[in-house]
Each structure stands twice: as C-alpha cells, then as structure tokens.
Amino acid sequence: MKPKTMILMVVAVTCGLGASYMTSRLLAERKVETEKVKFLVLRKPVSLGDPIKNPDDFFEEKAVDKDTEPKGVISDKELLKGKVMKRALRVGDHVTLEDVLGALEGGLGVHLPPGFKAVGIRVNPETIAGGFAALPNSRVDIIWTCRRATDKDTFSKVLLEDVLVIAADAVAVRPENGQAMAASVVSLALNTEDALKLALAKENGSIALVLRKFNDKSRAENTQVSLEAVRNDNVHKKGDVSEDGTASNDGSSTPSLVNGLPAMPKAAPKVVVAKEDPKPVIDSKTHVLTIVEGDRQRQIQYQLDKDGHVLNTNVTRGEFGLPPRPEVESPPAPPVPAPTTTSEVAPPARPND
Numbered sequence: 001m002k003p004k005t006m007i008l009m010v011v012a013v014t015c016g017l018g019a020s021y022m023t024s025r026l027l028a029e030r031k032v033e034t035e036k037v038k039f040l041v042l043r044k045p046v047s048l049g050d051p052i053k054n055p056d057d058f059f060e061e062k063a064v065d066k067d068t069e070p071k072g073v074i075s076d077k078e079l080l081k082g083k084v085m086k087r088a089l090r091v092g093d094h095v096t097l098e099d100v101l102g103a104l105e106g107g108l109g110v111h112l113p114p115g116f117k118a119v120g121i122r123v124n125p126e127t128i129a130g131g132f133a134a135l136p137n138s139r140v141d142i143i144w145t146c147r148r149a150t151d152k153d154t155f156s157k158v159l160l161e162d163v164l165v166i167a168a169d170a171v172a173v174r175p176e177n178g179q180a181m182a183a184s185v186v187s188l189a190l191n192t193e194d195a196l197k198l199a200l201a202k203e204n205g206s207i208a209l210v211l212r213k214f215n216d217k218s219r220a221e222n223t224q225v226s227l228e229a230v231r232n233d234n235v236h237k238k239g240d241v242s243e244d245g246t247a248s249n250d251g252s253s254t255p256s257l258v259n260g261l262p263a264m265p266k267a268a269p270k271v272v273v274a275k276e277d278p279k280p281v282i283d284s285k286t287h288v289l290t291i292v293e294g295d296r297q298r299q300i301q302y303q304l305d306k307d308g309h310v311l312n313t314n315v316t317r318g319e320f321g322l323p324p325r326p327e328v329e330s331p332p333a334p335p336v337p338a339p340t341t342t343s344e345v346a347p348p349a350r351p352n353d
Contacts, residue, residue: 037066083100118166142209168181
C-alpha cells in the first residue's frame with residue numbers, strides 16, 4: 001500500500017472517531033439540560049360537587065419534560081383550596097381551573113351538605129339579632145310565635161334548633177371581621193321534613209332567628225310557652241335565671257352571674273301604712289229641756305258647743321205617760337257623753353181656786 005493511501009486512511013479514521021466523540025458528548029449535554037415541569041394530578045377519583053378542603057388529600061405532583069405538559073395544569077395547591085369539583089375525574093387526571101368552582105360560583109347548590117335543601121325566609125334586623133344571626137356559617141335556633149284567640153292558645157315555640165345559615169341575601173361568604181350583615185332574606189340548610197315545618201309556620205305566625213354560640217350543641221328542655229303562662233309568671237323552669245339574677249338548678253334559688261355581672265340585690269318591699277282620718281274633737285255639753293203643758297210633760301235633749309251653737313238637729317223628744325212621737329230616721333249621732341248640765345223649767349203655779 002502506498003504511503004499516501006495510508007496517510008489518508010489514518011486521517012479518515014481519526015476524523016470519524018472525533019465526530020463520534022463530539023456527537024455523543026453533545027447528546028449527553030443536551031440530555032442534562034432538559035427542563036422538567038411539575039403539576040398536580042389526582043391521587044383518588046372525585047365526583048361532581050366534592051369540596052376540596054385539604055388539597056393534599058386529593059392531589060400529588062407529577063413531573064414531565066418542559067413543553068410536553070398539558071395546557072392549563074395547576075402546580076400550586078393553594079389555588080385549589082376551598083374549591084368545589086365541577087366534574088368527575090379519575091386517578092392520574094390533571095386539574096385545571098375550568099374543572100373547579102370558586103366560593104361564589106355555581107350557587108348555593110354546590111355548598112349544601114348532603115341531604116339538605118336551601119330554604120329562604122324573609123327577615124328584618126329585629127328577627128336576626130341585629131344582623132349577627134344572618135352571618136353565613138352561623139348556627140341559629142328558629143322561634144315560631146303563633147297568636148290565637150285566647151291567651152292559652154297563643155304561644156311561642158322553638159321550632160328548630162342548631163340550623164346552619166348558608167347565605168344572607170346573595171352573599172354566601174362570611175366576613176373575615178365577623179361584622180353583622182343586614183339582610184332581608186336569610187337562606188338556611190334544612191332537610192325536607194324541617195323545610196315543610198318552616199313553610200307551614202311562616203304562613204301561620206312570625207319567625208325569629210336566635211343566634212347560638214359556636215360549637216353549642218345543647219338542647220332546650222322547655223321548648224314552648226303560652227301567653228297565659230307568661231301573664232301568670234309561670235314560665236321559670238329548672239336552670240332558668242330569674243329577674244333578680246338567681247338561677248335554680250335543684251328547686252332552690254342560688255346566686256349566679258348573668259353575662260358576667262354579679263346579681264343585683266333585691267330591694268325590700270315598701271310597707272305602706274294607711275293613715276286614719278283624725279276624728280274631730282268637739283267640746284260640747286248635753287242639755288235636757290223639760291216642758292210642762294198642763295198635766296202633760298215632754299223633754300228635748302240637745303247639745304251645744306262652747307260658743308252656744310246647737311250641734312245636732314235630731315233632738316230627742318219624749319212625753320211622760322205617752323209613747324214617744326215618731327221621728328224621721330236620720331244618720332246615727334256620735335256617742336253622747338253623760339249629761340253634765342240639766343235645765344228644768346218649773347211648772348207654772350196654778351191660780352188659786
């Protein structure tokens with residue numbers, strides 16, 4: 001073989017090896033520089049209306065090469081917190097914002113608990129505790145007042161207890177500061193039976209919402225009181241707080257605190273003593289006048305005050321040997337003291353025969 005040919009073969013092999021090395025190195029560098037993209041996919045199947053309270057229970061991350069991921073995928077779990085599923089998806093499916101509903105999207109139907117319906121009632125500030133009983137996610141008792149022809153038949157009743165408020169007018173989100181919300185219609189979550197009760201009560205009386213304390217699951221013992229019992233003050237039951245700030249848990253009254261304030265002392269009843277009208281003091285004397293007329297005599301008894309004025313007009317007359325003359329009835333005179341002075345008129349002397 002000629003030296004020139006040998007030189008060309010060596011050059012060709014060297015160039016081939018160099019090209020192969022450069023190609024493999026270029027491919028290796030490109031593989032290292034390939035970017036990955038992570039997004040969220042479902043770790044368990046979901047149905048229409050499922051709420052996403054904790055995204056970690058529903059989603060996991062999946063990594064793919066950049067520019068190969070589906071369009072609209074979500075990588076931040078906080079974007080899905082508090083959302084509601086708008087369609088059913090399977091395990092491994094990715095989620096986009098078009099697959100979920102926000103807090104105000106889709107209406108109240110997607111936020112109702114299973115088996116409950118949204119029922120609206122017309123209210124005013126007085127019947128919703130100034131607006132605090134209308135806050136969404138509050139718990140209230142429903143008081144029904146029905147007026148009838150008699151006090152015995154007129155009553156107020158705890159119709160429903162521990163009812164969930166889901167909206168005030170068109171607002172279904174509770175304010176972060178907890179400020180009262182004025183509303184004309186409050187929407188409640190009720191089952192079918194309770195919804196029928198409320199519908200019937202609204203047409204036959206008035207409805208008021210009583211705000212409950214958070215996590216208060218207590219039940220009222222006395223759920224109904226009549227107007228007759230209120231008038232007779234016969235509505236205090238075991239555990240009730242009386243007007244003087246005392247509560248009775250075992251039939252006896254014991255001091256208690258009302259709204260954190262000490263009980264007010266009960267004022268002693270005032271005793272009113274009736275005063276008798278003073279009787280007038282009369283300084284008087286009784287006089288008896290004897291009149292002789294022939295063989296007949298009669299007496300007149302009367303009283304004179306210290307000035308000589310006659311005090312009584314109903315004088316007592318009488319005759320000796322004859323029954324007293326009938327007198328006109330008059331009111332009884334006050335007790336007459338014993339006579340102090342007696343005046344007699346001597347009978348006139350008869351002329352000598």
